Structures are given as structure tokens and as C-alpha cells.
Amino acid sequence: MCSKLQALSWRIKQASSNGKWREVLSSYSEIQTTSGTQLNDPFLFPIVFKACGKLSWLSRGRCIHASLYKRGFESFVSVGNSIADFYMKCGDLCSATRVFDCITSRDSVSWNVVVFGFLDHGFVEEGLWWFSKSRVWGFEPNVSTLVLVIHAYRGLRSYVDGEKIHSYVIRSGFYGVSSVQNSILSLYAECDLTNARKLFDGMSERDVISWSVVIRSYVQSQEPVCGLKLFREMVREGETEPDSVTVTSVLKGCAVLEDVNMGRSVHGFSIRKGFAMADVFVRNSLIDMYSKGFDVDSAFRVFDETTCRNIVSWNSILAGFAQNQRYEEALKMFGLMRKEAVEADEVTLVSLLQVCKFFEQPLPCKSVHCVMIRFGYESNEVTLSSLIDAYTSCSLVDDARAVFEWMAYKDVVSCSTMISGLARSGRPDEAISIFSQMKDKPNAVTVVNLLDACSASADLRKSKWAHGIAIRRGLATADISLDTSIVDAYAKCGAIEMARRAFNLVPRKNVVSWTVIILAYAINGLPERALVSFEEMKREGYAPNAVTYLAVLSACNHGGLIKQGLMIFKSMVKDHKKPSLQHYSCLVDMLSRAGEIETAMELIKNLPEDVKPGASAWGSILSGCRNRLKSGIITTEAIAEVLELEPLCSSGYLLASSVFAAEKSWEDVASMRRLVKERKVRVVAGYSTVLEGTVSRRFLAGEKLNQSDCEINTVVQSLHRCLTSENSMEWISTKVF
Incomplete structure (x- = not known):
């Protein structure tokens, strides 16, 4: 019988070394059922409890614990530690602490079991409390526990405690362990990137984790240039091979910088290393990088070659098409996604709402809203903010307001979106009211939207108030988009001198801010000053873009400066800036206002093949015919084109009616009015x-x-x-x- 017991004991040890935990427990059960024998070797009990923990057999472990308790084996330190560890592994933390309290002679293993168990199960504060208690009793943590403690401080973003644990690591001799070094490096990277870089530079041995941590922290801290420089240094040294995690961080940095050329180089590198085909995270990062770098065709090729697609892959390509304004292809991708039975999530719905916003179709927006309700996504602030934005773009302002009021917590993003939507929809007073009720501190985007609302209300007093808020919050002269919005708000309120003073205070001007001040002079009837600012901009070394040229042409148009307008248009073509439909429309309007109707018509007839004249161009021709009392074929053709291009817009009908009235053709005037009623066109009056x-x-x-x-x-x-x-x-x- 004794030999059989020894054989079963040997089998338990052998099965444990091979990781055959079921065999361990079956051998233990055989010992228990064998008549006249009992297992009395305390060194085998930790193996048995380890097997119970590996298999998560809580009930079986409790039965074994009860039998050992009756026989007094629980007093052995190794047995008590194994029982506590078993309960921790099974998630019964209360039983584990009770066992710990019963251990009379605790050692470092006892404390490590409890500390590690609490931290491993996500009870950070309790785990750190036990860690502090163990230090009071003079017990040292092992490497695994110490790594978890450092990660706990990192999760709490406790920089002061991080410095203390760093000092402890150095004193206790753990600093030479690479896993501990990398954990401290990760902690500093979350709290203080400068000290993280100092620590990294001082490390005698850097592994791939060390490099990846610092590169990722640079990218996440909006310093992707430093991250890419560090990656080049890593490759140039050649001592440490980048892995898929490193490549993923680098690709994110390329996406932030919209640097497709660097991204292609990293893509080629990942192909050589074998990451591009095998790692889905790398492939998803490639899709995102190409999409944000405005090369969505390359993004789609990567997606098409991906065999291990997940929801992130689908969302990345869907967002890529939406961000690059290829909305029809985005819809096709969504259809393919449904065909392959991939369930949409919150990110998918945000991309779909961007598509709905472009097409300005109310019904699809409401359909997406229904999906959000059905799948319980209404608690997601990002999705709700996107829904509010889409509703306001589709003229469903009341629905957007209802969604906003329903939100339990209105963060700065949702408030900014609602303010922007109301300002866009011609309800600036409501937008300003939303801002006044905000609980969170407004950011630069919020104040920009507020300024848009103030300019829409044409209320100079409110624009000054918004400007004051920007100054008090320390946002003025710190954000170029905000500074530009201040100039624009004053200009739209007619306060052109205040707009110029605000423009002069902008510390770092760019082409956008110069364009805004030029446009400010244009809309306030000061074309000569607009031209002076245009020349001043070029002298300062800023190259005008297409929008700048449009602003200057608009100034010449409304100021009657035909000669200067034509010269600027020629200089635009000479500078290899391809004119768009808006530029041609502005030129047509300028010629029509000057009475050059035939020249304007000739320009329309000879537009490039890829530019089709819109309703605004034909409306300019029609307006010129009215002002110069031109009648005949040109007027008839212009009216037909305007009404065909915008059949539901009232301005075309009103303009045609005024042309007929100027010619005293009252039957045609009556005909236009009947047409408005028949087509149920909503007439919007000027104010x-x-x-x-x-x-x-x-x-x-x-x-x-x-x-x-x-x-x-x-x-x-x-x-x-x-x-x-x-x-x-x-x-x-x-x-x-």
C-alpha cells in the first residue's frame, strides 16, 4: 500500500511538471479513495491547489481545504500560501484574505499572494494598501508583484508615488530587471515625458519594449516628429529589432502628421519584417494612416488584401472614405459590411452619420438614431454628438435639440456641437443660451462656435462679450483658428476697424487669417483695402490659396473693379492654381454686373470640361439681364438653367419674376408665381x-x-x-x- 501511495505521489509531481492539471487531481482523488491511505506530504498540497486554481475548480478546492483544515495542515506556511493563492486565482478574494489572516508565520510569499491577487483583479486601491502594509512589516515584493504595483500607480497617474517607487526599486536592487525598468519607463511616459526620455537615455540595455514605450508616448503626446526620429535612431543602431507594436505606434505618428511618404517607408519595412500580412493591428494602422494621408485608394488596397479583418478594419476603411469625402463608396462599404454579417458598433455609426450629414437626408439620420436606441449606444457621448451634428446639417434642429436635452451629462464636445448647429441653422440666440448654461470649461472649439453664433446674430455687443471670454480663458492669441474667428465675427458685425485691430494682434498669422481679413474688407464694401491687404500678404511671404483668390475676386466683383479682377484671375492661373466653379462663378457675376452679358455667356460656354456652371453662375447672368434690361435668348436660357438646377430654391423664381417685371411682362410674372405654388417652393424673404x-x-x-x-x-x-x-x-x- 505504501508503494502505491509513493507511485501516486510521484505521478502527481510528474503531471504537475507537464502541466496536466486534471491528472494531478485525478491522482489525488485516487489516493483519497484508496482504503487505509492518506496523503500526508505537505509539499504535494500546493501542487493540488495550484491545479484547482489553474482549472478554476472552486468547489473542489474548498472540499480539499476543509479536509486539510481538519487535519491541521493549514498551519504550514507553504500550504496556507497555496490555499490563499488558489482562492485569489478563482476570484474569491474574501476567502483568500481569511486564509491569509489564519497564517501564523507569514513570509514574503504570503504578502505577494495577497497584493498580487488584489491588483490582478483590478482592485487597485486595496492592492496598494496591502502593499504599503507589507512594507511596514518589512516584507519584500517579488518582481511580478512589483511590476503590478508600478502599473497600478501608472493607472492612477500618481506621479509622486511613481517617484517614490522608483527610489525604492533602486535601493532594493530591482533596477537591473528589464521588466521593472520598462514598467517605470511606462509610468513616467504617462506622467512626465521629459523624465521618461532621460530615463530611457540612461538605460544601459534597451529592449524592444523600452523603445516602443517611448515612441508611443511621443505619438500620444502630440509630438509625433520626435517619435519618428526615435524610430529612425532605433533602426539605424540595429541592436534592437522593432516589433509589430513599435510599427503600429510609428504608423499612428505618420497618420497624425499626414505623412504618407514616411508611412509608405514604414509599410515597406513591415513587409520585409513580416508584420504587414500577419498582424491585424499593423494592417488596421496602415489603413488609418493612408486614409488620414488622403490616399484612400492605398488604404482600400490594404483592406482588400487583409484576410483577418475585424470590426476595426471595417471602421477604419469606412471612416477613410467618409473623411476623404467619398461618401458613395462609404455607403457601398457599409453594404458590404452588412452582407458579410459584421455587426456595426458606435464607431461605425459615427462614420454613417458623417455620410448622412453630407447628403442632408433626414430619414437615414433617424434610421441611425433608431439603431443607436436598439443596441443601447445612447450612452456614448461621441455618438450622440455626431447625431446632433448630423441632425442640424439635415435641418432637423428641433430633433437635435431634443437629443441634446435628453443627454444626462452634456460635455464640452456635445455643447460645442449644439452651439455650432444652432448657429448654422440661423438660431444664434439659442446657441448663445446653450453656452451660458455650460458647466464644463469651454475650449477653443467652443469659443469659435460661440463667435460664429455671435456673428450670425450680427450683434457687436455679443461678439465683444465672446472675445472677452476668449481673453479671460487664455485662449486669445494662443489658437490661430480662434484668433481668425474673432476677426471674422467683428467683420460680419460691420466693425471693420475692430476686425483689423484683432487681426494685428494675431501673433502667428497664416494664409487663413490673411484670407479672413481680405474677405472682411470685401463684405464691408472696401475693395481697395482688400487689394492692399492681398499685396501685403504676398510681401509677407504667404502664398495665396484658392480661397484667398476667391475673396479677392469677390472684393473686385462687389467694388466694380473689373480690370483688377481680371488681372488677379490671370495671376491665379499663372501661379498654377486651378480655378474652381466658385472662381468662374465670381468672374461671371463680375462681368454681368458690369453689363458684359455676352462676355459672361461666352465664358460659361467655354468652361473646362470638368467644370459645370451652377445655379449661381446662371443667376448672375439673369441678374445682369435684369439690371441692363437685356432680353431674348440669353434671358430665356438663363431662367431655364436656374430653375432646372435648383427647382426647389425660391431665389431663382423671384429673380426670374423680377426680370419679367422689369420688362413689364406681367403674364410671365404671373406664370412664375403659379409655378412656385405648383411646385410648393418655400419662399424665404430677405431681412x-x-x-x-x-x-x-x-x-x-x-x-x-x-x-x-x-x-x-x-x-x-x-x-x-x-x-x-x-x-x-x-x-x-x-x-x-
Whole structure:
């Protein structure tokens, strides 16, 4: 019988060394069922509990624990440690701590079991408390526990405790262990990148994890240039081979910089190393990099060659098509995604909402909203913000407002989106009200949207208020887009001198800020100053882009500077800037205003093949015919083109009606009005906004006022004072739709 017991004991040890945990427990059961024998070797019990822990057999382990407790084996330190570790592995932390409390002579293993167990199960604060308690008792952690402790401080972003644990690691002699070094490096990379780089430079031996940690931290800290330089240094040294994690971080850096050339080099490197085909993370990063680098065709080739696609792969290519404004292909990809039974998630819905926003179709937006409700994605702030943006773009402002009001927590992103949507939809007062109710601190994007709302209201007082907020928040002169929005807001309120002063305060001007000040002069009837600013911009070394040329042409157009406008258009072509439809439309409008109707028609007839004249160009021809009383074939053709291109837009019908009225062709005027009613075209009237004191008053064309005579006289007198004052441009802003 004794020999059989020895054989079973040997079998337990052999099965443990081979990782055959079921065989360990079956051999133990055989010993228990053999008559007259009991296992009394305390060195075998840790093996048995380890097997229970590996198999997560909690009930079986408890039964064995009960039998050992009756026989007094729990007092052995090694047995007590193995029982506590078994409970930790099975997730029964309360039983594990009770066993720990019963161990009379605890050693370092006992403490490590408890600390490691709590941290491994995500109970960070409890695990760190046990770690502090073990240090008070003078017990040292092992390497695995120490790594978990460092990662716990990293997760809490506790920089002070990180420095303390760093000092402890150096004193206790653990600093030479690479896993510990890399853990401390990761902690510093989360909290202080400068010290992380110092630590990295001082490391005698760097492995691939060390390099990857620092490269990733540079990319995540919006310093991708430093990350790419470090990657080049890593490859140049040749002592450490980059792995797929390193390549993924580098590709993300290329995506942030929109550097496709560098991305292609990394792509070739990953092919040589065998990462490009085998690693789905690398392939997804390649798709994202090419998409953000405006090479969506290469992104699709990578996607098409990917055999191990996951939801991230589909979302990356779908977002790539949407970001590159290839919305029809994005819809086809979504159809293919459904065909292959890949379930959409929140990221997919955000891309679909971008497509819906482009097509301005209300029904698809509501369909996506239904999917969000059905799959429980309404708690995702990013998805809800995208839904609000899509609703406002599709003229469903009330639906967007309902979604916004429903949100339990309105973060700065959702508030900024709602403010932008209301400003775009002609409801600036509501947008300003949303800003006033914000609980989070506004960022630069929020204030930019607020300025857009203030400029839409044409209220100079509110624009000054928004400017003051930007100054108090320390955002003014710190963000170029915000500085440009301040200039634009003042310009749209008619305060051109204030706009110029705000422009002069911009510390780092760019082509966009110069374009805005040129456009400011153009819309405020100062074409000569717009041309002076254009020349000043070129002297400062800024190359005008297509939008800049459009602003200057607009200034020449509204100022009647035909000769200068034609010269600027020729210089644009000479500078190899390909004119777009907007540039040609502006040129047509300029010629039409000058009475050169035949020349404008000739220009339309000889446009490049890839440029088709839009309703605005034909509307300019029609407006010129009205002003010059030109009739005949040109007028008939222009009316036909305008009504065909924009059949539901009221401006074309009104313009055609005014042309016929100027010719005293009253039957044709009546015909236009009947056509408007038959097609159910919604007529939008023009309006003027006048600032009276602190109140912005709007006068709609053809509107009958219901105010008392006294109020009307007050408004008229205020209007007269505005018109006769020296600063009338700062008081009046007129908008016609």
C-alpha cells in the first residue's frame, strides 16, 4: 500500500511538471479513495491547489481545504500560501484574505499572494494598501508583484508615488530587471515625458519594449516628429529589432502628421519584417494612416488584401472614405459590411452619420438614431454628438435639440456641437443660451462656435462679450483658428476697424487669417483695402490659396473693379492654381454686373470640361439681364438653367419674376408665381438686422409691424441715428437670403 501511495505521489509531481492539471487531481482523488491511505506530504498540497486554481475548480478546492483544515495542515506556511493563492486565482478574494489572516508565520510569499491577487483583479486601491502594509512589516515584493504595483500607480497617474517607487526599486536592487525598468519607463511616459526620455537615455540595455514605450508616448503626446526620429535612431543602431507594436505606434505618428511618404517607408519595412500580412493591428494602422494621408485608394488596397479583418478594419476603411469625402463608396462599404454579417458598433455609426450629414437626408439620420436606441449606444457621448451634428446639417434642429436635452451629462464636445448647429441653422440666440448654461470649461472649439453664433446674430455687443471670454480663458492669441474667428465675427458685425485691430494682434498669422481679413474688407464694401491687404500678404511671404483668390475676386466683383479682377484671375492661373466653379462663378457675376452679358455667356460656354456652371453662375447672368434690361435668348436660357438646377430654391423664381417685371411682362410674372405654388417652393424673404441700444431688431421684407406708433417711431429714429453716425458700419449688418 505504501508503494502505491509513493507511485501516486510521484505521478502527481510528474503531471504537475507537464502541466496536466486534471491528472494531478485525478491522482489525488485516487489516493483519497484508496482504503487505509492518506496523503500526508505537505509539499504535494500546493501542487493540488495550484491545479484547482489553474482549472478554476472552486468547489473542489474548498472540499480539499476543509479536509486539510481538519487535519491541521493549514498551519504550514507553504500550504496556507497555496490555499490563499488558489482562492485569489478563482476570484474569491474574501476567502483568500481569511486564509491569509489564519497564517501564523507569514513570509514574503504570503504578502505577494495577497497584493498580487488584489491588483490582478483590478482592485487597485486595496492592492496598494496591502502593499504599503507589507512594507511596514518589512516584507519584500517579488518582481511580478512589483511590476503590478508600478502599473497600478501608472493607472492612477500618481506621479509622486511613481517617484517614490522608483527610489525604492533602486535601493532594493530591482533596477537591473528589464521588466521593472520598462514598467517605470511606462509610468513616467504617462506622467512626465521629459523624465521618461532621460530615463530611457540612461538605460544601459534597451529592449524592444523600452523603445516602443517611448515612441508611443511621443505619438500620444502630440509630438509625433520626435517619435519618428526615435524610430529612425532605433533602426539605424540595429541592436534592437522593432516589433509589430513599435510599427503600429510609428504608423499612428505618420497618420497624425499626414505623412504618407514616411508611412509608405514604414509599410515597406513591415513587409520585409513580416508584420504587414500577419498582424491585424499593423494592417488596421496602415489603413488609418493612408486614409488620414488622403490616399484612400492605398488604404482600400490594404483592406482588400487583409484576410483577418475585424470590426476595426471595417471602421477604419469606412471612416477613410467618409473623411476623404467619398461618401458613395462609404455607403457601398457599409453594404458590404452588412452582407458579410459584421455587426456595426458606435464607431461605425459615427462614420454613417458623417455620410448622412453630407447628403442632408433626414430619414437615414433617424434610421441611425433608431439603431443607436436598439443596441443601447445612447450612452456614448461621441455618438450622440455626431447625431446632433448630423441632425442640424439635415435641418432637423428641433430633433437635435431634443437629443441634446435628453443627454444626462452634456460635455464640452456635445455643447460645442449644439452651439455650432444652432448657429448654422440661423438660431444664434439659442446657441448663445446653450453656452451660458455650460458647466464644463469651454475650449477653443467652443469659443469659435460661440463667435460664429455671435456673428450670425450680427450683434457687436455679443461678439465683444465672446472675445472677452476668449481673453479671460487664455485662449486669445494662443489658437490661430480662434484668433481668425474673432476677426471674422467683428467683420460680419460691420466693425471693420475692430476686425483689423484683432487681426494685428494675431501673433502667428497664416494664409487663413490673411484670407479672413481680405474677405472682411470685401463684405464691408472696401475693395481697395482688400487689394492692399492681398499685396501685403504676398510681401509677407504667404502664398495665396484658392480661397484667398476667391475673396479677392469677390472684393473686385462687389467694388466694380473689373480690370483688377481680371488681372488677379490671370495671376491665379499663372501661379498654377486651378480655378474652381466658385472662381468662374465670381468672374461671371463680375462681368454681368458690369453689363458684359455676352462676355459672361461666352465664358460659361467655354468652361473646362470638368467644370459645370451652377445655379449661381446662371443667376448672375439673369441678374445682369435684369439690371441692363437685356432680353431674348440669353434671358430665356438663363431662367431655364436656374430653375432646372435648383427647382426647389425660391431665389431663382423671384429673380426670374423680377426680370419679367422689369420688362413689364406681367403674364410671365404671373406664370412664375403659379409655378412656385405648383411646385410648393418655400419662399424665404430677405431681412435686415439693426442694433438698437443693446437689442438686435430684425425687419423682414414685406412684414407688417404690430408695434404701437410710439415703438415704431423709436425704431425709425434709432435707425436714422445709425445711418447718419460716423460709425454706421459698426451698427448695421444686412443679410439677404
